[in-house]
Structure formats: C-alpha cells, structure tokens
Amino acid sequence: xxxxxxxxxxxxxxxxxxxxxxxxxxxxxxxxxxxxxxxxxxxxxxxxxxxxxxxxxxxxxxxxxxxxxxxxxxxxxxxxxxxxxxxxxxxxxxxxxxxxxxxxxxxxxxxxxxxxxxxxxxxxxxxxxxxxxxxxxxxxxxxxxxxxxxxxxxxxxxxxxxxxxxxxxxxxxxxxxxxxxxxxxxxxxxxxxxxxxxxxxxxxxxxxxxxxxxxxxxxxxxxxxxxxxxxxxxxxxxxxxxxxxxxxxxxxxxxxxxxxxxxxxxxxxxxxxxxxxxxxxxxxxxxxxxxxxxxxxxxxxxxxxxxxxxxxxxxxxxxxxxxxxxxxxxxxxxxxxxxxxxxxxxxxxxxxxxxxxxxxxxxxxxxxxxxxxxxxxxxxxxxxxxxxxxxxxxxxxxxxxxxxxxxxxxxxxxxxxxxxxxxxxxxxxxxxxxxxxxxxxxxxxxxxxxxxxxxxxxxxxxxxxxxxxxxxxxxxxxxxxxxxxxxxxxxxxxxxxxxxxxxxxxxxxxxxxxxxxxxxxxxxxxxxxxxxxxxxxxxxxxxxxxxxxxxxxxxxxxxxxxx
Amino acid sequence: xxxxxxxxxxxxxxxxxxxxxxxxxxxxxxxxxxxxxxxxxxxxxxxxxxxxxxxxxxxxxxxxxxxxxxxxxxxxxxxxxxxxxxxxxxxxxxxxxxxxxxxxxxxxxxxxxxxxxxxxxxxxxxxxxxxxxxxxxxxxxxxxxxxxxxxxxxxxxxxxxxxxxxxxxxxxxxxxxxxxxxxxxxxxxxxxxxxxxxxxxxxxxxxxxxxxxxxxxxxxxxxxxxxxxxxxxxxxxxxxxxxxx
Numbered sequence: 001x002x003x004x005x006x007x008x009x010x011x012x013x014x015x016x017x018x019x020x021x022x023x024x025x026x027x028x029x030x031x032x033x034x035x036x037x038x039x040x041x042x043x044x045x046x047x048x049x050x051x052x053x054x055x056x057x058x059x060x061x062x063x064x065x066x067x068x069x070x071x072x073x074x075x076x077x078x079x080x081x082x083x084x085x086x087x088x089x090x091x092x093x094x095x096x097x098x099x100x101x102x103x104x105x106x107x108x109x110x111x112x113x114x115x116x117x118x119x120x121x122x123x124x125x126x127x128x129x130x131x132x133x134x135x136x137x138x139x140x141x142x143x144x145x146x147x148x149x150x151x152x153x154x155x156x157x158x159x160x161x162x163x164x165x166x167x168x169x170x171x172x173x174x175x176x177x178x179x180x181x182x183x184x185x186x187x188x189x190x191x192x193x194x195x196x197x198x199x200x201x202x203x204x205x206x207x208x209x210x211x212x213x214x215x216x217x218x219x220x221x222x223x224x225x226x227x228x229x230x231x232x233x234x235x236x237x238x239x240x241x242x243x244x245x246x247x248x249x250x251x252x253x254x255x256x257x258x259x260x261x262x263x264x265x266x267x268x269x270x271x272x273x274x275x276x277x278x279x280x281x282x283x284x285x286x287x288x289x290x291x292x293x294x295x296x297x298x299x300x301x302x303x304x305x306x307x308x309x310x311x312x313x314x315x316x317x318x319x320x321x322x323x324x325x326x327x328x329x330x331x332x333x334x335x336x337x338x339x340x341x342x343x344x345x346x347x348x349x350x351x352x353x354x355x356x357x358x359x360x361x362x363x364x365x366x367x368x369x370x371x372x373x374x375x376x377x378x379x380x381x382x383x384x385x386x387x388x389x390x391x392x393x394x395x396x397x398x399x400x401x402x403x404x405x406x407x408x409x410x411x412x413x414x415x416x417x418x419x420x421x422x423x424x425x426x427x428x429x430x431x432x433x434x435x436x437x438x439x440x441x442x443x444x445x446x447x448x449x450x451x452x453x454x455x456x457x458x459x460x461x462x463x464x465x466x467x468x469x470x471x472x473x474x475x476x477x478x479x480x481x482x483x484x485x486x487x488x489x490x491x492x493x494x495x496x497x498x499x500x501x502x503x504x505x506x507x508x509x510x511x512x513x514x515x516x517x518x519x520x521x522x523x524x525x526x527x528x529x530x531x532x533x534x535x536x537x538x539x540x541x542x543x544x545x546x547x548x549x550x551x552x553x554x555x556x557x558x559x560x561x562x563x
Numbered sequence: 564x565x566x567x568x569x570x571x572x573x574x575x576x577x578x579x580x581x582x583x584x585x586x587x588x589x590x591x592x593x594x595x596x597x598x599x600x601x602x603x604x605x606x607x608x609x610x611x612x613x614x615x616x617x618x619x620x621x622x623x624x625x626x627x628x629x630x631x632x633x634x635x636x637x638x639x640x641x642x643x644x645x646x647x648x649x650x651x652x653x654x655x656x657x658x659x660x661x662x663x664x665x666x667x668x669x670x671x672x673x674x675x676x677x678x679x680x681x682x683x684x685x686x687x688x689x690x691x692x693x694x695x696x697x698x699x700x701x702x703x704x705x706x707x708x709x710x711x712x713x714x715x716x717x718x719x720x721x722x723x724x725x726x727x728x729x730x731x732x733x734x735x736x737x738x739x740x741x742x743x744x745x746x747x748x749x750x751x752x753x754x755x756x757x758x759x760x761x762x763x764x765x766x767x768x769x770x771x772x773x774x775x776x777x778x779x780x781x782x783x784x785x786x787x788x789x790x791x792x793x794x795x796x797x798x799x800x801x802x803x804x805x806x807x808x
Contacts, residue, residue, distance in 0.1 A: 107629060110629070111629070116699070116722075117629065117630060117631060118631055118722075140698065140699070140746075142746075142747040143747045143748045144747065146747065146748050146751065147751065148751045149670060149751060149768075149769040149776035149777065150768050150769050150776060150777035151777075155747070155748070155751060156747045156748075174699070176629075176634050176699075176720055177634070177636075177701075177718065177720070177745070178703075178745045179745050179746060179747045180745070182714070183705060183714060183715075183716070188747070192747065212697065212698040212699065212723065213698060214698045214699065214746050214747075214749070215747075215748065216672035216673070216748055216752045249662075250662050250672050250673070251661055251662035251673070251696035251697060251698055252696070252697050252698070253697035253698060253723055340670075341669075341670040341751060341752070341776070342669040342670040343670070343672055343752065344669065345669070554804065
C-alpha cells in the first residue's frame with residue numbers, strides 16, 4: 001500500500017510543480033481569472049534582440065578589391081575588351097582567347113586564362129567576310145562542391161551565396177592544371193562555375209562541339225532550339241537524347257555538329273536523366289548571332305552576365321548586351337553527391353531515391369549566384385538614353401516572373417524568334433516557363449513609360465520564392481538596374497536603404513530551427529534559481545510517481561521486494 | 564581539399580599519430596602543410612613559359628611543354644636538390660591512366676595502372692605518362708622543394724590518347740609524396756597515388772589498393788542490424804524485469 005500512497009504524493013507534487021509555461025491556454029486563462037494577470041516582465045523576449053547584432057557582422061567584404069585589374073577596359077592580343085562596371089569581372093585573358101580562338105593567342109594569354117590550347121579552335125573564313133566560320137569548342141564536365149573519401153568539406157567549392165555550397169555539375173571549357181585557385185585553396189578556379197558558359201556562334205558557322213566527359217557519370221549535350229541535324233554526317237547521334245544515342249560514358253568524347261540557318265537565343269543541356277542532370281547545373285545559354293562582316297564573336301561567356309565583346313549586329317542597335325541565365329536548385333538533389341563517394345550509390349539515389357514530384361527548389365540563381373553575390377557580378381549598369389539587350393533564359397524547374405522596377409521593357413524575340421512589331425509586348429512582368437527564352441530591350445530613356453529615371457532599381461523574380469535563399473529573404477535571383485551616378489567606383493551600388501553588409505554572413509541565411517538559443521515558439525523566460533528548483537522538484541515527483549506505478553503494476557517485482 | 568592534402572601529405576594510417584607526426588615530420592610538412600595560406604594571384608598561378616617547344620618530342624630537357632598533346636611543368640633532369648651530392652639512380656616508370664585502370668571497388672571510376680611508386684633518395688625519376696581515355700588526365704606530384712619546383716609541383720598532363728614525359732630529382736629525406744589527377748573528382752574517384760622516397764613517411768589515405776578511406780568506410784553496416792540490436796535490448800529488459808533475486 002505504501003506504493004499507492006507514494007504514487008498519489010508523486011502525482012500531486014508533479015501537478016503542483018509543473019512549469020507554468022507549459023499550462024494550456026485555457027488553464028492559464030482560468031488561473032488569471034482567480035489570481036490576476038502576471039506583471040509586465042522587461043526581460044521577456046530579450047534573448048533574440050541581444051543575439052542579433054553579433055550574428056549579422058559581415059564575415060567577408062561585400063565588394064572585394066579587383067587586385068588583378070580584370071574590371072578595366074583593356075586590349076589583349078588585339079582584342080578590345082569593354083570595362084566591367086561590377087565588383088567582380090570575368091578574366092579578360094579568357095575573353096581574348098574566346099574571341100581570337102585559343103589556337104590564335106599567345107601562350108602567355110592561354111596560361112593566364114587557364115585554358116587548354118584546343119578549348120576554342122577557330123579555323124577558316126568560309127564566306128570571306130572577315131571572320132572565322134569554322135569553330136570547334138571543347139567542353140568538359142566539372143563537379144563543384146562534391147564529396148570526397150577523406151574530406152568533410154566539399155571539394156572544388158563554389159558558393160552561390162555566403163555559406164551556401166550545394167553539389168553542382170557544370171559544363172566547363174577545356175582547361176589545364178589545378179581545378180582549384182591554388183594548392184592551398186579549396187575554391188574552384190574561375191573557369192569552373194555555375195552556370196555553364198553561354199556560347200555564341202554566327203548564323204551559317206560550321207560548328208563542332210566536343211564533349212569530353214571528365215565526370216564519373218554518363219552525360220550528353222542536347223541543343224535546345226538550335227538548328228541541328230538529328231544525325232551527324234557519319235550517322236552518329238547528334239541530338240543528345242535517348243532516341244539518338246547512348247550516353248557518353250566517363251573518359252569518352254563525342255563531337256556534335258551544328259550549322260545553324262536561323263538565329264536566336266537558345267540553350268543547351270545534358271539529356272541524360274534530364275529531370276536531375278539539368279537541375280544539377282548541366283545547362284547553358286546558346287546564342288546564334290546574325291551573320292555580319294568582321295563579326296568575330298566572344299564564343300564563350302564564362303558565368304553568363306555582361307558580354308564584354310559584343311557582336312556586330314548587337315552594336316548596330318544596342319549600347320550593351322547581358323546574358324541573364326535563371327535557374328533553381330533543390331538541395332535534396334544536389335546533396336546526394338556530397339553524401340556518398342560511390343557513383344553506383346549516387347546513381348541509385350538519383351534514379352530511385354530522389355523524387356522530383358515531391359520536391360521543391362531551395363535556391364534560385366541568376367548567372368549562377370544568389371543575392372547578395374548577384375550584386376557583385378550581375379548588376380545591369382546603365383546611363384540614360386541607352387538601349388540594352390537582355391537575353392533571358394529560364395532553365396529552372398519553376399516559372400519566372402521577371403520584374404524590372406522603374407522600367408517597362410519590350411520583348412522583341414521569344415524562344416529566339418523575332419516577333420512582328422504588333423506582337424512585341426511592352427510590360428513590366430515577363431513570364432518565362434521552364435526552358436523559355438525572351439530577348440528584352442531595356443530602354444533607359446526617361447519618358448515615364450520605358451524608364452522613370454535614374455536610380456538603383458530592383459530587377460527580380462516577382463514570385464516570392466525566387467527572392468529567397470531556402471526561404472530567407474533577401475536572396476535568390478535579386479538583382480538591380482543601376483544608373484552610373486548611383487554606382488561607387490568599386491562597382492557597388494550607392495543605396496540609401498538597408499546596410500547590405502549584414503547579408504555577407506552565412507548566419508543570416510541559416511534557418512531559425514537550426515539556430516541555437518532561439519526558439520520559434522516565442523521568447524524564453526530567464527532560467528532563475530527558483531525556476532531550477534521547481535523543475536528539479538517536478539522531475540523528482542514525476543520519477544517518484546512513475547516508480548510507484550511500476551511497483552503497483554508488476555507483481556513479480558513487488559513480491560521479490562516484499563520477500 | 565586543403566585539409567585533406569595536409570593530412571594526406573602527413574601519410575597517416577591512424578589518427579592518433581597525427582599530432583606526433585605534425586611535431587616530427589619536418590621539412591615535408593613545412594612545405595605543404597604550412598599554416599600561412601599564400602594567396603597566389605591567378606596570373607601567377609602557373610610559372611610563365613621559360614621555354615615552349617610545341618613540336619618537340621622529348622620534353623624532359625625543358626621546364627615546360629604546352630601544346631595539343633598536353634602539358635609538362637617543372638620538368639628537371641639535371642639540377643640537384645641542395646641535400647643531394649649526386650644522382651643516386653635513374654628510375655623510369657611507364658604510367659597508364661584512364662577508366663580501364665580503375666579498381667573494381669566502390670567509389671572508383673578512374674585510375675592509374677600503378678598507385679604506389681617506390682624510389683631511392685636523390686634518384687632521378689622519369690615518368691612516361693600514357694592516357695588511354697579520350698579526355699584529359701594528369702599525373703601531378705606535390706611537395707617537392709619550392710626553390711627548384713614552383714609551388715613544389717611536378718606536373719604531367721596528357722590529352723585523350725596522348726602521352727607526355729618528364730623528369731624530376733627527389734630530395735634525400737624519407738618522405739611520401741601525393742600524386743594525383745586534379746581534374747574535379749578524379750582523385751576522389753580513384754586517381755590518387757603515392758611516391759615513396761626511401762623508407763617514406765607512411766602511407767597516404769585512400770590510395771587505391773594501398774590504404775583505406777579516411778571518413779567514408781566502404782563497408783556498411785548490414786541491413787537489419789538495428790532491428791537485431793533493438794530486439795536484443797528488449798529481451799534483456801524483459802529478463803531483468805522478470806528475474807527473481
């Protein structure tokens with residue numbers, strides 16, 4: 001019987017000492033009716049505000065200094081390269097090699113570019129109009145933020161935004177040497193990045209694209225919207241799909257042939273398990289330019305963005321040209337390659353473990369970066385009275401509703417096809433379904449319609465998900481149209497709003513549920529000695545009650561005890 | 564990769580000896596595992612060509628080759644390391660690379676036909692590097708004296724179906740050097756080897772056919788282990804409860 005008495009005592013004590021924070025709202029209301037409402041507590045809820053300032057100190061510079069002078073306008077191997085107004089610019093030596101051809105530049109330029117001598121080979125001028133028409137591009141497949149048998153950290157790192165390094169596969173120009181910046185660094189060298197490079201060729205060019213599969217998975221290239229034959233001249237598959245050819249295995253090479261008759265903005269992507277491989281990053285913009293005399297193109301544009309050597313036809317009508325490549329990524333998919341080092345296991349997970357139907361994207365990128373890094377390298381910088389060509393590609397799995405603040409742009413081409421004058425719609429939200437392209441003309445004439453004047457005007461996806469990094473804003477594909485008077489010499493916009501330094505900290509983009517010390521359900525009360533005694537008493541009383549209950553319920557134990 | 568290379572360079576089989584080796588590894592560690600991180604500007608990340616012979620068949624006599632066949636960097640067949648009086652021996656290796664040489668094991672897609680090279684101190688090592696794939700591969704060695712080899716590196720790179728060759732002279736101390744292909748994921752998927760000078764300084768991690776992976780065991784716990792453990796736990800609990808004193 002002693003056990004029954006102890007059980008009752010334990011239950012009564014537990015009820016009395018139960019932490020009041022856990023009372024149901026109804027009970028709290030009834031108690032307040034009897035004893036009155038508790039007094040105002042100044043310390044309640046202070047833990048969040050106290051942690052904030054320390055959390056948001058930047059861990060890196062918003063606009064790193066351009067030590068190598070890559071932003072400057074310069075002439076390399078006879079190629080005139082326009083200045084890049086943004087903080088971070090492409091390697092001008094690589095640009096020069098892409099214009100002249102890696103077979104026509106000095107060894108010094110190639111070494112500084114990091115390119116192989118046969119990365120972009122330019123041959124004969126077939127139509128005699130002063131530019132090469134035989135183009136041979138060699139692409140490899142690189143894995144960024146991949147796994148390792150020895151490392152906890154991802155290898156060959158590429159961050160979308162501070163602290164965000166999902167596993168990626170990208171097409172990359174054929175390079176040489178180390179895949180990282182140097183032996184001591186974990187960061188991928190500048191040619192290896194998201195997105196896969198934009199490619200530019202001229203209408204009528206005789207183009208070969210050789211895929212050298214340096215990756216451990218099978219891949220192909222499918223040219224989406226580019227005029228190409230189904231089979232090559234010697235009867236090999238030329239469409240990159242499962243109906244035209246077998247996937248290209250690790251260590252193998254295959255050459256695709258193109259001789260496009262029509263122009264326009266198109267794209268290219270891997271067509272092996274395309275529900276997964278495209279969203280791993282194997283996607284890039286592909287532009288067929290109009291045929292013009294002396295039209296030597298910048299064949300590749302690393303990381304898309306501003307085209308620093310524009311085509312003749314672009315120069316006829318536009319002051320500047322930008323490639324804007326939008327996509328989205330799912331960490332559920334991209335995390336697979338970081339969890340295992342075994343390609344067989346990775347393949348098993350991509351094929352049968354990962355379910356795109358039940359997945360949603362976490363990261364939204366513009367030219368391979370998410371805000372705040374988009375502000376470093378993708379700003380559209382302009383003066384008044386300019387006509388700027390924006391080639392927009394949505395290669396992601398979700399729709400894009402692209403909205404420029406302060407401007408109404410005009411869509412001249414859809415999916416690479418010139419629209420009749422009456423069909424060229426002028427508006428401020430452009431919807432692009434997955435795979436669609438639009439060529440937009442941004443007119444910066446301050447006429448109250450095309451432009452409302454100077455400023456730092458946001459340019460972003462108006463679907464709320466697109467401006468977040470895993471649900472935390474500001475992030476995603478947030479970008480801006482910046483008038484030059486609002487741009488600092490270092491390339492960072494002069495804004496009079498929030499201090500943007502606080503976004504340069506991985507803590508800012510960490511979700512609240514994995515933040516130590518913060519609770520999502522509300523503020524914690526202070527852990528006083530009195531409260532500690534109460535909780536300890538509650539624990540003891542509950543233990544007593546449970547032990548008594550066990551004694552009552554298990555006769556074997558009781559009889560053993562009593563004997 | 565940085566940390567990985569540091570502890571790979573330290574050549575460990577067992578983690579506890581890490582600290583001990585850090586204290587006594589000496590010169591080799593100082594070269595690669597240096598705590599100061601040098602930021603090498605991109606423009607200088609490769610030594611500029613002192614001599615470029617694009618059509619030359621024998622690259623071993625030149626510091627650099629960079630052409631359609633591939634690349635040879637920091638080849639050195641005559642300048643001795645400071646600690647060597649003379650070349651002790653001439654050693655030649657013919658190395659074949661590609662997917663054909665991947666071990667038939669989990670996580671191996673690429674490989675060399677030899678993953679473990681043994682040479683005496685102060686020997687001159689010549690590598691004939693054949694690439695049997697249709698894509699680039701590298702035979703890159705790290706940790707050589709920086710006063711002779713910029714960035715401490717000897718580097719062979721062959722295009723698909725090509726071969727290149729080069730030489731280097733190893734220092735006199737017993738050490739194990741990392742050899743790998745630095746194309747993304749090639750080392751991780753099997754293109755990792757070691758060059759052991761003299762007695763060496765232990766094996767590196769995850770060298771195919773030589774040593775285990777550091778943090779990814781290839782053997783997994785068999786299916787049903789958790790079920791069995793839970794069942795045994797419940798059985799023990801039941802036995803305790805019903806046991807008479």
